[in-house]
Amino acid sequence: MALIDTLVQNWPKLLDGVGTTLALTGMGALIAAIAAPPLALLRAQGSALAQAPLRVYISFIRGTPILAQLFLVFYGSGQFRVELQSLGLWTFFRDPFNCAVLVFAINSCAYQTEILRGGIQAVAPGEIEAGRAIGMSRLMVLRRIVFPHAYRIAWPALGNEIILLMKASALASVVTVFDLMGRTRQIFSRSFDFSVYFWAAALYLAMTVCFVVLWRLAERRLSRHMTGQTPQGVQ
Amino acid sequence: MFELFSYGPLGWGDEILSGLWVTLRLAVTTLPVGLLIGFAVAGLSLSHNRGLRALGVGYTTLMRGLPEILTLFIVYNGVGLLLNRGLAAVFPDAGPVEFSPFAAGVVALAMVFAAFAAEVLRGAFLAVPEGQIMAGRAIGMTPRQIFWRIKLPQLWRFALPGMGNLWLNLLKDTALVSVIALDDLMRATKVAVGVTKQPFTFYLVACLIYWLLCVVSELGMAKLEQRANRGVRRA
DSSP states (O other): OHHHHHHHHHHHHHHHHHHHHHHHHHHHHHHHHHHHHHHHHHHHHSOHHHHHHHHHHHHHHHHSOHHHHHHHHHTGGGGGHHHHHHHTOHHHHHOHHHHHHHHHHHHHHHHHHHHHHHHHHTSOHHHHHHHHHTTOOHHHHIIIIIHHHHHHHHHHHHHHHHHHHHHHGGGGGGGTOOSHHHHHHHHHHHHOOTHHHHHHHHHHHHHHHHHHHHHHHHHHHHTGGGTTTSOTTOO | OGGGGSSTTTOSHHHHHHHHHHHHHHHHHHHHHHHHHHHHHHHHHTOSSHHHHHHHHHHHHHHHHSOHHHHHHIIIIIIHHHHHHHHHHHSTTOOOOOOOHHHHHHHHHHHHHHHHHHHHHHHHHHTSOHHHHHHHHHTTOOHHHHIIIIIHHHHHHHHHHHHHHHHHHHHHHGGGGGGGTOOSHHHHHHHHHHHHOOHHHHHHHHHHHHHHHHHHHHHHHHHHHHHHTTTSOOO
């Protein structure tokens, strides 16, 4: 019964936290998704020289804790306060929510770029040659053949990355963002009511499950032209 | 600039190095604990008993779906609470004790590591070709002999790439324990920032140290993989 009481007393705060968590994850993932395709193309087909800075960026992001990246941007920006003020950017960096979205976008972009690069490189060369043979321009080959196919191949891995980002978004609570984790810690520190952690866990799992279902539906739509082509049981 | 990172009372070099030492100790202590639990969970998910299998699958699904920081807080606060409640029941006049953050860190990180490791190990067990097991049976090996002589020696080779990634994740996840007041690399950096007011410089150095650890780990892993595959014919 204590479990239910905790929920009855705290549901507005927890729900508000869920909203913030979804906003953090959604905005971070979306910004990353916009920046990733050109970077992935560069990573797949660019010259070694053009790729070098991209490789360093991806290696750095993958080799450092996201918490350290968050501190570097949120606290680190304080060291350049005067410069940022003169640029008019200080109000942006003073807000922990903005910093968290920025860090999540930069972080997820590195992972999404690598995933999408794998998808681009997995497109059968024959399809690209076929496009060229019927007179498609380079751009049209990318738009009509390479990217649609690459996204279909990369789709499950991209979904995994967004789930990882949602889990990582709980770190924003450390820089005082009141996402689900932040609200949970706030409620616990005031009431020492341990069952609030149970509800936080249940809500995180519920978000993951909803996302997985939606992502699968989208995947089915992306491959709707292929239904009926493979015998049942074979994928 | 460089005196900031020198040894002794003026610089922060020694503090950061002792933080790094805690980070490394935490990761190295967690690894065997996590592997042990991981083996147990993999055993459950491969079991022929439906109930045991559900237990194993349930554990991996739950632990992989929760944010690591939430697991850490549940372990740190929850186990602390349980410990004190149990202690108060046995010794009514004893004061509250503090659950060591290091132990909480090891337990929480090992629980997360185990869930991912169980999946890697399960995949590795299933990757042993069916023909080899049949060959073993054909020459009259018992199931136990097949496990020890055929499956287990090859497990290492199949599990190594996945385990390498999990080790990198573990190294990075150790940064979370700074939130529960363990003096790891991240927290030593925070203390230095509080005094010197140079957040960007110090967090950048922390990031570079984590990056170095990851790059060195990757090189080591490549060597290990080379060694593990030395008896395998390349296609």
